[in-house]
Amino acid sequence: MTLEEIIVKGGVAIWPLLFLSVLSIATILERLWFWSQVLLQEKNIIDRVSEAAQLNWDLVAKIAREYRKHPLGNFVYSPLQLDEPEPEVFHLALEAAADEELAKMRKGEKVLEVIVALSPLLGLLGTVLGLIKALGSITISDLAGSSASGVSSGIGESLISTAVGLLVAIITLSFYRLFQALWAKRVRIFRKMGSQLEVIYRQRWFEEEILEDFTDNPEDKFGFESKLPRSPNH
Structure with missing residues (x-):
């Protein structure tokens, strides 16, 4: 059956179904393009940011700035735009980003x-309207005659809208679940990356605070040593 035959025999419900199918295809294609760009650059961003965070923290902001158009890069760069924020502020900035x-x-x-x-419901509506049209023009006495064949063909045509509605819904649902799975994995990646950056930033902040206290009070040697982590032998 050609597209023209489907449109002709599908009834009034076939037009909104065609609109929904076009809208579904356009949305799916746009999301496929978006996720392809995300996946292509994601591993490179994770590797570069993780390495820079361990070796040279000052390079993290520079690397993240290069990937600001990428969701992960913009997520990392957002809290780094702040001027030496406290660890709590850094944590809130990461969460907001x-x-x-x-x-x-x-x-x-x-x-x-x-x-x-909507697609299955519109398909069922088209089927019901088709059945009403097919059965509304006959009487009980006509069921034994030649008009019965016309009724059966009308019922078959009315089922076209249901088939189209189910097809649109199945294809759309498949891609919807795929995009949800991709999104859920990004949530885990964001949490892991955010926790890693926050731990390194807190450690860096703590070390700088100790050095600053010692610089301001060089005679307070005991107070400085008390803030340093003790070895297991002490």
Whole structure:
């Protein structure tokens, strides 16, 4: 059956179904392009940021700035724009950046949810309207005659809209679940990267605070040594 035959025999419900199918395809293609760009650069960002955080913290902001168009790069760069924030402020900045970037990643999901919900219902509506049309013009006496064949063909045509609605919903739901799985994995990556950066930043902040206290009070040697971590032998 060609597309033209589907449109002709599908009834009035086929037009909103065609609109939803076009909308679904456009949204899926846009999301596929977005996720392909995210996945291509993600490993490189993680490796470079992790290495810089361990060896030279000052390079982290520079590397993250290069990938500001990437969700992970922008997530890392957002708290680093602050001027030497306290660890608590750094933590809040990471959380705010993660929430913003993860929300952007879910773009288009609401559209796909609506399509998944509406497509089968529109298909059923088209089937019901087709059955009403097919059965409304006959009487009981006509069932034994030649008009019965026309009824069966009309019922077959009315089922086209249901088939189209289910097809649109199944394809859309498959990609919707795929995008949800990709998003869930990004949540874990953001948490892992954020925790790693926060631990390193807190350690760096603590060391700088000790050095600053010792510089301001060089005679307070005992107070400085009391802040240093003790070895297991002491």
